Amino acid sequence: MNKDIILCGVGGQGTVLASKLIASAAMKDGQTVHSAETIGMAQRGGSVISHVRIGDKAYSPLIPNGSADIILAFEPAEAVRNLAYLKAGGLVIVNSVPVKPVTESLNDTGYDGKEMIEYLKTKCRNVIVVNAEELCREFGSSKFFNVAILGVAVGSGKTGLSPENVLSEIENRVPEKFRELNIRAFLKGEQIGANYDA
Numbered sequence: 001m002n003k004d005i006i007l008c009g010v011g012g013q014g015t016v017l018a019s020k021l022i023a024s025a026a027m028k029d030g031q032t033v034h035s036a037e038t039i040g041m042a043q044r045g046g047s048v049i050s051h052v053r054i055g056d057k058a059y060s061p062l063i064p065n066g067s068a069d070i071i072l073a074f075e076p077a078e079a080v081r082n083l084a085y086l087k088a089g090g091l092v093i094v095n096s097v098p099v100k101p102v103t104e105s106l107n108d109t110g111y112d113g114k115e116m117i118e119y120l121k122t123k124c125r126n127v128i129v130v131n132a133e134e135l136c137r138e139f140g141s142s143k144f145f146n147v148a149i150l151g152v153a154v155g156s157g158k159t160g161l162s163p164e165n166v167l168s169e170i171e172n173r174v175p176e177k178f179r180e181l182n183i184r185a186f187l188k189g190e191q192i193g194a195n196y197d198a
Contacts, residue, residue, distance in 0.1 A: 009074025155193025
């Protein structure tokens with residue numbers, strides 16, 4: 001199995017944990033994995049990009065433009081910003097809820113993410129749009145979206161990852177007080193992904 005996966009969002013959304021869960025679940029399955037993060041000013045709401053390369057055809061951790069099988073986007077503008085990584089026929093799974101930058105609060109540009117979602121739909125054949133607030137409402141926080149969007153990806157069948165291996169890694173890596181909610185978020189996302197037919 002060879003898969004190139006980009007995860008992108010802004011600081012505080014949990015992209016790095018999601019990338020580590022993907023990498024460790026793939027390694028548990030005996031796959032070779034390379035990964036890297038570009039974090040920048042993440043603690044101040046800046047962009048976070050994680051590259052995860054699974055399989056023996058990856059000779060470096062960074063995914064070349066036009067090569068990613070999947071983009072998991074935690075924020076609509078970040079999906080558009082990283083779209084050049086996606087290969088033809090690749091899958092984009094994107095959160096429809098925007099994280100407004102500080103400049104938006106100063107200038108009130110009206111950014112609500114809708115224009116970005118429409119752009120993605122015109123440029124990509126395979127797009128799954130997920131509303132983080134609706135998906136995570138029963139868990140009491142959108143902080144669980146990182147694991148839920150991973151569930152969507154695994155449920156779609158496009159990652160090649162075993163749900164059992166991902167759940168095992170959630171149990172190993174998530175603190176006990178958050179473990180049950182993360183497992184539920186993953187399973188809910190997995191159902192959404194399973195209902196998608198690319």
